[in-house]
Amino acid sequence: xxxxxxxxxxxRQTPPPSAETRFDxxxxxxxxxxxxxxxxxxxxxxxxxxxxxxxxxxxxGQKIGEKGTSPFAISVHAPISxxxxxxxxxxxxxxxxxxxxxxxxxGSEDEVQKICPVPPEKKVETLQQAGIPLPYEKLAxxxxxxxxxxxxxxxxxxTIHHNLLWEKFPQIEFGLNALLEIFSIPKGIICxxxxxxxxxxxxxxxxxxxxxxxxxxxxxxxxxxxxxxxAKEVQRRKNGVAAEGVAFxxxxxxxxxxxxxxxxxxxxxxxLTVSGSGIPQPQNLIVRIGATFADVIKFCGGNIENITQxxxxxxxxxxxxxxxxxxxxxxxxxxxxxxxxxxxxGHQSKMYQEGPCVRCAKCV
Numbered sequence: 086x087x088x089x090x091x092x093x094x095x096x097r098q099t100p101p102p103s104a105e106t107r108f109d110x111x112x113x114x115x116x117x118x119x120x121x122x123x124x125x126x127x128x129x130x131x132x133x134x135x136x137x138x139x140x141x142x143x144x145x146g147q148k149i150g151e152k153g154t155s156p157f158a159i160s161v162h163a164p165i166s167x168x169x170x171x172x173x174x175x176x177x178x179x180x181x182x183x184x185x186x187x188x189x190x191x192g193s194e195d196e197v198q199k200i201c202p203v204p205p206e207k208k209v210e211t212l213q214q215a216g217i218p219l220p221y222e223k224l225a226x227x228x229x230x231x232x233x234x235x236x237x238x239x240x241x242x243x244t245i246h247h248n249l250l251w252e253k254f255p256q257i258e259f260g261l262n263a264l265l266e267i268f269s270i271p272k273g274i275i276c277x278x279x280x281x282x283x284x285x286x287x288x289x290x291x292x293x294x295x296x297x298x299x300x301x302x303x304x305x306x307x308x309x310x311x312x313x314x315x316a317k318e319v320q321r322r323k324n325g326v327a328a329e330g331v332a333f334x335x336x337x338x339x340x341x342x343x344x345x346x347x348x349x350x351x352x353x354x355x356x357l358t359v360s361g362s363g364i365p366q367p368q369n370l371i372v373r374i375g376a377t378f379a380d381v382i383k384f385c386g387g388n389i390e391n392i393t394q395x396x397x398x399x400x401x402x403x404x405x406x407x408x409x410x411x412x413x414x415x416x417x418x419x420x421x422x423x424x425x426x427x428x429x430x431g432h433q434s435k436m437y438q439e440g441p442c443v444r445c446a447k448c449v
Contacts, residue, residue: 108247108284112356112369115384117194121164121375122175122412125150126183127218133184134158141169146198146351148214149186157221159213163188164353164373166195178378178397178411180404185412188375199349208267208346215345216352218415223332224268230330232264232273234339235315237306240399242360243419246336247284248369249356250277253340254291256347258298260339263346265297270332274299274319278306308402335416355415359385363392363422372413379409382422396421 125133134151137143143163150161167190175185200214212219223229236246249257261273277285279302288300307315316331337355344350353374360367365386372381378397379389389409396403397411398419413420 108244108369109251110248110369111252112245112248112371115370115372115376115381116354117190118165118373118376118380120167120170120187120189120377120380121373122377122410123149123161123164123186123188123375124175124177124183124412124414125152125161125185127152128179129181129183135172135184135186137169137172137186139169139171143167143169143188144195144198146200146353157213159218160200160216160351161186162216162351162353164375165190167191176407176411178404178406178414178417197350197353200345200351202349208263211345212267212342215341215350216415217338217341217345219264219334219338219342220332224264224270227269228330229268229270229332230272231320231332232261232268232270233312233316233319233331233333234261234273234275234336235307235309235312235333236275236277236336237303237315238278239306239308239311240401240403240419242367242399242421243358245356245358245369245418247281248358249336249340250275250288251284254288256343257336257339258292259347260342261298261334263342264334264339272297272299274301275336276301276303276307276315276319278303310402337415337418352415355413355417357413357417358419359422360419361396361422361424363387363424374415375412377410377412378406378420378422381413381420382409387422391424392422393425394423396423 125135131152132154137149143149143166145163145166147163148160149163151158152161153159165188167188170187170189172186174182177183203210236250238244238246265273277300285300285302292298292300301319303315303318312333341352354371355374356369356371358369359381368385378395382389395406395409397406397417398404399421403421
């Protein structure tokens with residue numbers, strides 16, 4: 086049996102220990118992977134445009150394509166400097182094949198190219214040039230009353246949201262204020278679990294008595310698929326549609342917005358949590374988009390040959406990966422790597438013991 090122990094194991098559990106990742110420790114940097122696989126599509130069949138060719142030399146930060154349709158298309162940038170080896174379909178973490186640009190690093194890493202400056206009144210174009218995947222179409226309608234940021238951690242092995250709030254809150258606040266100003270939204274709410282009392286109190290002290298940015302505690306953590314329930318708790322609406330007049334933004338997008346507007350830095354890096362029984366030192370990392378899961382795991386001290394399962398995300402709602410050579414994407418919050426362990430027959434639950442029963446339930 087690989088990866089998990091039986092639920093009702095009556096004997097002492099003996100899986101390899103996996104240390105918890107603490108959010109109150111600075112994230113490490115992994116900015117120079119040997120190669121990068123950059124997806125040009127967010128979903129199967131989505132429109133894209135590629136601006137480079139095989140054997141072409143590219144620089145870190147250089148625009149290599151676009152994904153989406155005008156006027157809401159966003160740019161795609163090379164995360165590392167090197168040579169374009171191929172432009173082919175590759176598996177991506179969300180479970181489909183997408184057209185990708187494969188870049189292999191050669192020589193020393195150059196400074197990241199900044200995005201082209203645009204007039205201050207065209208900040209939306211700046212965000213699109215930076216490649217930040219915001220809900221532009223919904224925000225452009227002008228019907229949004231509140232911008233909600235889900236900073237809760239639903240997965241038990243991921244702490245990157247709390248780490249961003251602890252380490253990058255000035256940039257998070259700047260990014261949220263910038264979006265409120267650009268799209269004329271009255272207020273923004275950052276939602277955090279009430280059980281994170283110390284972090285919650287620290288953020289309240291930093292924000293102060295501001296009307297636009299609100300730090301609100303919620304009773305539980307919410308996954309990305311339960312945002313409507315989060316809006317219902319935040320808005321306290323008993324009737325009607327909870328998400329009416331509400332837009333949701335990822336926490337990492339606010340960090341990317343701040344870097345794009347303050348430094349002209351494209352969205353080619355993202356923080357994530359690397360954990361699991363196959364990682365000797367679970368940690369939070371800032372990784373270049375396109376770095377493969379295998380390279381990230383090796384950087385954290387893991388041995389790919391001993392790892393039997395790799396999950397994008399966490400144990401509850403993560404997506405198991407068919408191979409370690411899938412790239413880190415803009416929505417990759419964590420990597421969960423598991424190693425195999427076997428139990429002797431005398432230590433297995435009856436569910437896993439060999440026998441003639443095929444569990445057809447006819448005897449029940």
